[in-house]
Amino acid sequence: xxxxxxxxxxxxxxxxxxxxxxxxxxxxxxxxxxxxxxxxxxxxxxxxxxxxxxxxxxxxxxxxxxxxxxxxxxxxxxxxxxxxxxxxxxxxxxxxxxxxxxxxxxxxxxxxxxxxxxxxxxxxxxxxxxxxxxxxxxxxxxxxxxxxxxxxxxxxxxxxxxxxxxxxxxxxxxxxxxxxxxxxxxxxxxxxxxxxxxxxxxxxxxxxxxxxxxxxxxxxxxxxxxxxxxxxxxxxxxxxxxxxxxxxxxxxxxx
Ligand SMILES: [Zn+2]
Numbered sequence: 001x002x003x004x005x006x007x008x009x010x011x012x013x014x015x016x017x018x019x020x021x022x023x024x025x026x027x028x029x030x031x032x033x034x035x036x037x038x039x040x041x042x043x044x045x046x047x048x049x050x051x052x053x054x055x056x057x058x059x060x061x062x063x064x065x066x067x068x069x070x071x072x073x074x075x076x077x078x079x080x081x082x083x084x085x086x087x088x089x090x091x092x093x094x095x096x097x098x099x100x101x102x103x104x105x106x107x108x109x110x111x112x113x114x115x116x117x118x119x120x121x122x123x124x125x126x127x128x129x130x131x132x133x134x135x136x137x138x139x140x141x142x143x144x145x146x147x148x149x150x151x152x153x154x155x156x157x158x159x160x161x162x163x164x165x166x167x168x169x170x171x172x173x174x175x176x177x178x179x180x181x182x183x184x185x186x187x188x189x190x191x192x193x194x195x196x197x198x199x200x201x202x203x204x205x206x207x208x209x210x211x212x213x214x215x216x217x218x219x220x221x222x223x224x225x226x227x228x229x230x231x232x233x234x235x236x237x238x239x240x241x242x243x244x245x246x247x248x249x250x251x252x253x254x255x
Contacts (some may be wrong), residue, residue, distance in 0.1 A: 001040055010146065018103070043077050132201075134192070163205070204237045205234050212228070
């Protein structure tokens with residue numbers, strides 16, 4: 001496996017296009033004759049090669065996930081790899097977490113750089129689509145680049161575990177969706193999702209989802225990048241309201 005295009009985008013956006021250590025922007029603006037120069041590097045926190053610095057302890061399929069990557073300038077990447085005694089896995093995770101919090105704290109003032117806005121080409125969803133089968137949910141995962149979720153509070157432990165497992169699975173699928181190309185792999189994913197949806201239904205939960213089409217604008221990109229966001233909610237069947245597409249409850253559901 002290698003770092004997917006989607007993972008790369010997520011990493012760069014969450015890092016604000018800046019090195020997590022020195023905070024420099026890792027891309028220089030282009031000129032009339034030259035493209036922008038990129039000196040940002042996606043460094044592994046837990047290393048891929050077994051003999052390398054910070055090696056081991058992470059499942060193969062998580063090595064290239066965005067949680068295990070940190071955006072660094074070339075100078076700091078070299079420093080990190082040269083000084084594994086100082087830049088331990090724990091310290092790098094801390095640096096990354098602090099950096100992303102700092103980027104978020106910049107808010108819109110600095111976000112002339114990058115910003116998410118609704119895509120006017122798509123109608124914005126008003127209600128969740130009721131999901132009863134694996135196939136439509138998998139299609140939504142495949143067209144999305146990020147994921148958010150919601151679930152009820154005060155659940156029984158085993159219900160909560162099942163829902164969290166389901167959400168974690170969706171998150172993993174979102175990360176690797178681009179790499180699953182064969183019909184068989186796609187079919188297997190749909191079946192797995194189907195199994196969770198059925199199990200949740202047996203326990204009285206409904207699954208709802210929509211894809212919100214956003215655009216990533218600003219930064220050095222000339223054009224906005226499509227940035228579809230998947231939202232998945234698990235709700236208790238007894239408190240969910242089923243409506244038509246514009247949000248009007250069906251008569252027998254009105255309360
Ligand atoms: Zn740096």
